Amino acid sequence: MVKWWKQSTFYEIYMPSFKDGNGDGIGDFAGITSKLDYLKELGIDGLWLTPFYPSPKVDNGYDISDYYGIDPDYGTMADFETFIQEAHQRGIKVIADLVLNHTSSDHQWFQESKSSKDHPKRDWYIWRDEPNNWESFFGGTAWEYDEETDQYYYHAFAKEQVDLNWANPKVKSAMFEVMKFWLEKGVDGFRLDVINFLKVNDQFVDNPYDGEQVHLYDKDQEGVLTVISEIAEFVHQYPDKFLVGEVGSEDLDILKQYSGLGMLDVVFNFNIGSIGEFDADKLFQQLAATEQVYDPTQIPTLFFSSHDMSRHISRFGGDEDRAKLVAALMLTAKGVPFIYFGDEIGMRDWITDDIGKMKDVQGIMGYQLALEAGKSRVEALMIANEKSRDKSRTPMQWNAHANVGFSEGQPWITIPEDGYKVTVEDQINDPESMLSFYKKLLKLRKEHSSLQFGDYEFLRNEDGMIYFVRTDSVEKVLVVLNFTDQPKTLEVEVAATMKLLLSTKRTGLDRESVVTILANEAVILKGDIGNGLVKER
Secondary structure (H helix, E strand, O other), rough: OOOOOHHOOEEOOOOHOOOOOOOOOOOOOHHHHHOHHHHHHOOOOOOEOOOOOOOOOOOOOOOOOOOOOOHHHHHOHHHHHHHHHHHHHHHOEEEEEEEOOOOEEEHOOOHHHOOOOOOOHHHHOOEEEEOOEEOOOOOOOOEEEOOOOEEEEOOOOOOOOEEOOOOHHHHHHHHHHHHOOOOOOOOEEEEEOOOOOOOOOOOOOOEEEEEOOOOOOOOOOOOHHHHHHHHHHHHOOOOOOOEEEEEOOOOOOHHHHHHHOOOEEEEEEEHOOOOOOOHHHHHHHHHHHHHHHHHOOOOEEEEEOOOOOOOOOHHHOHHHHHHHHHHHHHHHHHOOOEEOOHHHOOOOOOOOOOHHOOOOOOHHHHHHHHHHOOOHHHHHHHHHHHHHHHOOOOOOOOOOOHHHHHOOOOOOOOHHHHHHHHHHHHHHHOOOHHHHHHHHHHHHHHHHHHHHEEEEEEEEEOOOEEEEEEEOOOOEEEEEOOOOOOOEEEEOOHHHHHHEEEEOOOOOOOOOOOEEEEEOOEEEEOOOOOOOOOOOO
């Protein structure tokens, strides 16, 4: 039986920003539930929800103070249960974001741990008499001094995000109980946050420097893969559950260790998804390298935006034609796709002109560190905007009414001035819109098994035109993506038997042996299983 997630397209919802159901300016479960029909019509199969547990929100929910509750900003446990039930009734699966490697400093476990060196939970966290040179991934030292017990505790991120000591079996047992609770509540799996940080070097060796600190001893450490395999075994005891890991690396040799048989089902492929500026050659190289490095049990993921990075339409130059081609690649290439909310309408990044409006701890810390380094406030704000993740976290733009239809109250974060120009309402009945194109792609993916399960017959790049054939036992589909501003040609074998499934710029296909692919055009063609579709050059 085919695992459901192999044929699914996921949609990431950043909890506070999708839809507010009670008018307090913060997205919640009631709001998401009210938009499930929109998501069903869009064509997605699974939702990834960012953390919804009680939290002081120093890092917007990735600092959890209670693993067994619902943050009041997002509603009640009854609201969550209603949401799960309504999603499942529509055939939509739900995976929950879970942070296993650190808790909030407000968590009861840490409050007990810091109360005394002799407390039974002291060893639930990582304490040292003297800090080493490890730096936080948010900037500055990764060690915080506690006057009460005259020791330092370790935090890989903000000082309010205290790393758990996974060398302690009681910590592992406690976190397995957390997973059990939510699995029995009906979630269909987990997205595991920065999962390769679960272990650190137990000798606390200083990290080396190469211009900046190289995080050699504070992630991807010995023993972490054993823990991952135990997590996978535990979760997969429950039928049809899915595990996707955020492995903080762009190194394919590291990424591949975390997924496959006995491990996580997939990991996020940052080698593909986090490309900073658009480069068709680099994109192709990473697609090809992933295909070469992964073994047959491993499936890549395809994504280009998330709550931790700039939206790809902004990152790649703001061009809608290019954004459509990227969407076509994401939804037709080999892998499990993850759409970030709002990308289906082409939402853009928000850049603030006022540090007082910034919400993200990473950007705020960048601003403070820049000032301490002698930068001017203008320079510090530029650095803060570069580091800030607020840029992709602004509210979903539903319509051009007050607060873009997101909330009847004052939104928790600024709405971009141009946000009212890019909305669901404006695009939903426009056949040429970004939203309509995403719907067509998602429908196509559901209708053609080769786009879900097919292997590459080939994967090629010719001067900025990426094209590939995916084939299974039923059909062959040719996808051609011309990322250049010049027409390209492709010689095909049996034009008479080919069918145009989708294009960004045409409605039909000439029955010629040479197909001209227009500038910045995506073309998807179906051919018979018996022919090769594209002639060898």
